[in-house]
Amino acid sequence: MKIILPVAGKGTRLRPHTHTRAKSLVQVAGKTVLEHIIERLKVLAADELIFITDENGQQIEAFMKRVFPDLNCSYIVQKDRLGPAHAVALADPRIAEGDDVLVVFNDTIFVTDLTRIPELCAEADGLIYSKEVEDYQRFGVNVIRNGIIVDMVEKPDTPVSRLAQVGLYYLKDANRFMQYLDQAIQAGDTVKGEFYLPAVFMRMVNDGLRFRAPEIDAWLDCGKPETLLETNRYLLEERHSCQGDLIDTVVIPPVFIADGVTVRGSIIGPYVSLATGTTVEASIVRDSIVNADCQVKDANLRFSILGNGVRLAGSPRRMNIGDDSLIEMDS
Template identity: 40%
Template sequence: MKVVIPLAGLGTRLRPHTHTRPKPLVTVAGKPIVGHILDQFKGLDVEEYIFIVGHLGEQIRDYIESQYNLPKTSYFVQKELKGQSHAIWLARERLGGPIIIIYSDTIAEADLSDLDSVDADGIFFVKEVEDPRRFGVAQVEGGYVKRLIEKPTTMENKLAVIGLYYIKDSGWLLECIEEQMKREIKLKDEYYLADAFQIMIERGARFIPRTVEVWKDCGKPETLLDTNRYLLEKNGSQFPETEGSIIITPVHIAPTARITRSIIGPYVSIADNVVIEESIIRDSIINEGARIERAVLAFSLIGSNATFQGTCQQLNVGDSSQVRMKTEEEIVSL
């Protein structure tokens, strides 16, 4: 079995952080998103990992090759963002047999232990949601997926497709992607995988839905922070000794971070070489090399090597930013 991970999206909803790093390398709970995705496949017999990268893709390759000892890796560059099906098509020379496809912002707890014994052509992993109108949903009849509906206008079908798929015959999928592209079946100039799957279904493919209990999204600041909270609760806390500070778990603080006279937590991730002095921080992600002094922060994302001084409530600043708030004394003197 092979694992295919499309990673070429620009991550515009996570800017400014994705100006200087690809979205899969944005940190959550002490590790880049793609690291958490790869961790989901520990213990599985995976023959090869296939990555489709785009903007700043060399950073993704460097991270994976330095941090993971995977059995075999292949990388393909999606120079034109023509959609999910196009991304899979680029890797066609490496495909054959069963594959797992997972999107770059999907963190889920899914049962992958019995894939080789499934009596179907594949599995679409789904989760019931309160409001399905923001998602693609699976219409199920007789135990099989009969139709995929993108952003339905009604509320009766609540099985959202989470972006994790098992396909027993990837060659068949490629045939249907080729048919999709020949017929120009696309939306806003992008070829969506749902349309290729629909062609497979029309040709007789049997896909079963499998519900997951946990599905977390990393595509927006608010969902990234929610995922950070979940992973910190799940994985437990890690933090070094601090100087005159209070740590409220769960947190993840890198060993090289220096915390003095501060209150940190709950739900804070702090990367290597961060310096925090006389500050109160909760529900935030602080990236490597950042420096924060005399601040009150919550629900914030702080980029690498950013500097922040002064009081605030919420920040979303990118790499190498510098923010300095005036003190009360300075304001009075104006």
């Protein structure tokens, strides 16, 4: 199996944090989004991970070599921003005869059992993983008949389906998938100048290929600050860890406090992630993500995200601060 991971994109909804780093390297629950995803993919023992990157590709490559040195990875730069289907098509030179392929987009962390792929795809050509949602008008949805996808509707006005596509796709025949991607690109199947995967899949469906839409257990959005904090809460329910140096401090679980963190005279939690090198003093921190090497003093933080190297002194209630910032507020 080959796994394609399109990790290009500006991540504008997560600014200021994505001004200085790739969006998949933003932290949540003590790890980067990418690390959470890769750990879920390791059960597949894939032959190769193919990253489709942008100008931040060196950050991704350095991260993978440091954290997952044993994985076989390759990196392809998407120079022209022509959409997700175009990004996936760039992996074509890495696909060999007989390969199957999993495509994983990095805006979300998924919770599902990937070892069931052979079982789920036994009588189908592919899987388009889905999640039932209430606000179906925001998503592309799969329309199912007798367990097989018969149509895909982008942001429907009426509830033709509530099964939203979650950005996780499996194709049994990777070579044939690449051929359909090329057909769609050659035909100019664009929406506002970009190529999207539903148009490719509908070509395949119309030619008689069969896709199932298995529902994942959880769909954890990491695309904007408020949903990143929601994902932090979900993951910390399963990952409470407290390794730092705590002095005269009350901890309300669940939290993730990394080794190398020092906390004095503070209240931490619930739902707080503190990355290594951070110091917190005389503060209350709740429902927040504080990245590496921060200094927080005399603060009351809630629903906040601090980037790497932030120095914050004062009593704000809610902050969204990028890397290497200095904020001082009078008492």
